Amino acid sequence: MAKRLIGAVDLGSHKTTALIGEVDQSGLIHVRGIGIAESGGVRQGAITDLESASAALVTASHLAEEMAEERMPSITAGISGDHIQCINSDGGLSFTPQDPTVGHDIALEDVERAVESSRSVQLPLDKSLLHSIPQSFTVDGQSAVPNPIGMVGFRLGVNTHLVLGAITSQSNLRRVSERAGLRLAGMVYSPLASSYAVLSREEKEMGSILLDLGGGTVDAAFFVEGAIRHSWSFPYAGETLTRDLAVVLKTSMAVAERVKLEHGVADPHLLGEKDEQVDVPDVNGAFVRQYFRSYLASILNARLREILEHVAVQVQSMGLEGRLAAGLVLCGGVAHTPGLGALAERVLGMPARVATPGNLLGLSEMLQRGEHATGVGLLLHAAAAEGDLDRGQYPAIGAFDNMDARAGTRRGGLMRRLGQLVGWR
Ligand SMILES: Nc1ncnc2c1ncn2[C@@H]1O[C@H](COP(=O)(O)OP(=O)(O)OP(=O)(O)O)[C@@H](O)[C@H]1O
Ligand SMILES: [Mg+2]
Structure with a gap:
């Protein structure tokens, strides 16, 4: 299997951290490179100066690249600040099974459709959806089902936690990455990323x-x-x-x-x-x-x-x-x-x-401090979003925690294939 490199960036108000990791054949993550730079242009979690923020990102990512002796791959970046808004929502769908005496076999695609339906809420004009994370499911009359895949039912319901972020904050993060010459693959609400690393x-x-x-x-x-x-x-x-x-x-x-x-x-x-x-x-x-x-x-x-x-x-x-x-x-x-x-x-x-982050191979003492929880968690999210991660080794990432990332990847893949067909790129 080809080497799978993953990148993560935490643009904190105090320090900017860039990490390069590698997922091995057994689905374990190795930290290959770490770069830490003094932050600039980030106040209270929000980017206030594109030039300073991207200069800090360039410094941090070059340090990580030097240590890893690799180019920085696409990055997953943390996002936070008081523009973040959270809503609990619900959704669901009914099935018409081929065999009505048995019911419908619930698959990942059904879960994705149910979650998709919970996303259709009225969003404030200046915000867009960052995450839609299933909390629990109902299958027919049975509630509090943690994972419905493989169950049989006629109706699937889902309670979902929606995380919204200001469109401008997301655009600024994208701009900072572009200016630093990096490709932004995804954004993760920072405390969610930290939770992957320490809970x-x-x-x-x-x-x-x-x-x-x-x-x-x-x-x-x-x-x-x-x-x-x-x-x-x-x-x-x-x-x-x-x-x-x-x-x-x-x-x-x-x-x-x-x-x-x-x-x-x-x-x-x-x-x-x-x-x-x-x-x-x-x-x-x-x-x-x-x-x-x-x-x-x-x-x-x-x-x-x-x-x-x-x-x-x-x-x-x-x-x-x-x-x-x-x-x-x-x-x-x-x-x-x-x-x-x-x-x-x-x-x-x-x-x-x-808490301090642990659990990643090659994690140097430098990273085993509380302030690196977000960076390490972002690396975990990046690896999980790409698939084939040994989930047993990283138990704090829930089965559906990166559902939006997966949906994004699928949609991205489809758009790419469409683009190639019609000659966009
Ligand atoms: N040993 C310590 N005791 C007390 N405070 C500390 C210690 N070490 C660091 N800090 C404080 O932690 C803060 C930096 O924390 P951290 O690196 O987690 O911030 P950040 O991720 O860059 O910022 P943010 O997440 O808010 O955007 C600084 O205010 C620093 O003074
Ligand atoms: Mg932080």
């Missing part, structure tokens, strides 16, 4: 929240009974924590960032006897003030609490209390703040763990 199947089944605390946005995906039920983005994250420190400590963003990384903790009570003073130069570097670490922690604590309380409001407003037994799974750079897991447990009243 276990049990966590999705028992109910859990994937919370990606990045530089510019906090993105959350809520899973109940194995499927995504709700997703949410919030425009305050790591950079806001840094800005809070800079304003209160009267210093520059660069110093505030360093102080946060070196001395920040999520809760002043963590420090106890170990509390100590930290030197903080002022904006011009001319004057140095001293602050107790517990004071820094109280500033961080206020903002982190606010973020976590917003998550709690989402849980309540979606009626998910009592349905998230596996609790909170934290990733993104901010998840490394000492004491954040314990703070989240107290605020949300559910278990919390800080």
Whole structure:
């Protein structure tokens, strides 16, 4: 079998990551190249400057290419920001089976048609559909069927989670890729990608929240009974924590960032006897003030609490209390703040763990940090969308999670064949 290379790009607000992977003959993914560059032109998850964003992408993808000694293949890119909107929808279809005494054998094509019917909702003019992910199926009278393929029935119903994104944000992402000389094969809502890299199947089944605390946005995906039920983005994250420190400590963003990384903790009570003073130069570097670490922690604590309380409001407003037994799974750079897991447990009243991506062959230590969950998840999605991935090895990708990608590929294939026939290319 020919070598199958896959590419993934996470244009974060803080860093841009490019990854090259290879899917081997047994359907396992090997990471071949990694490139990380400081981001530019991305604010709160959205592209605000095409030139800077594509310059960062060029740097990151060249680094990945050098390491892999391969050209960057088509890329799957992450998309997030507060333009994302989620709706739960339903659809279905009836069958007229050849043998009415038996019923119709449900196949993948039927599932695709049922999901297709759930996509026909009135979309806001400025948005288009990014994902349509089946949550559960009904076959005749039987509800909560996780996978109807192979079952026999007269009617198939589906509940689907639809993720919409601003058309302009998608176009900008496409433009950035083009400017960087890369072909964009697909876009994936970032927290969904992160969930592939860090959630276990049990966590999705028992109910859990994937919370990606990045530089510019906090993105959350809520899973109940194995499927995504709700997703949410919030425009305050790591950079806001840094800005809070800079304003209160009267210093520059660069110093505030360093102080946060070196001395920040999520809760002043963590420090106890170990509390100590930290030197903080002022904006011009001319004057140095001293602050107790517990004071820094109280500033961080206020903002982190606010973020976590917003998550709690989402849980309540979606009626998910009592349905998230596996609790909170934290990733993104901010998840490394000492004491954040314990703070989240107290605020949300559910278990919390800080996760790092694992499970890919050739995954260097560099990638085993929470902020690379999205990049690694995008690589997983890219491999699954192309097929022949060993699903048993990557259990957090649901059987139908990349249904839209598959449908897109099929449609793409058809359009390509049509194009060749009529001589478009
Ligand atoms: N050890 C750490 N402790 C606290 N904060 C950290 C740590 N490491 C990184 N961060 C913070 O994490 C943020 C960057 O996170 P990440 O790399 O996940 O962002 P991003 O993916 O580029 O942005 P986004 O997803 O919001 O667009 C920065 O604000 C940084 O200060
Ligand atoms: Mg991110």
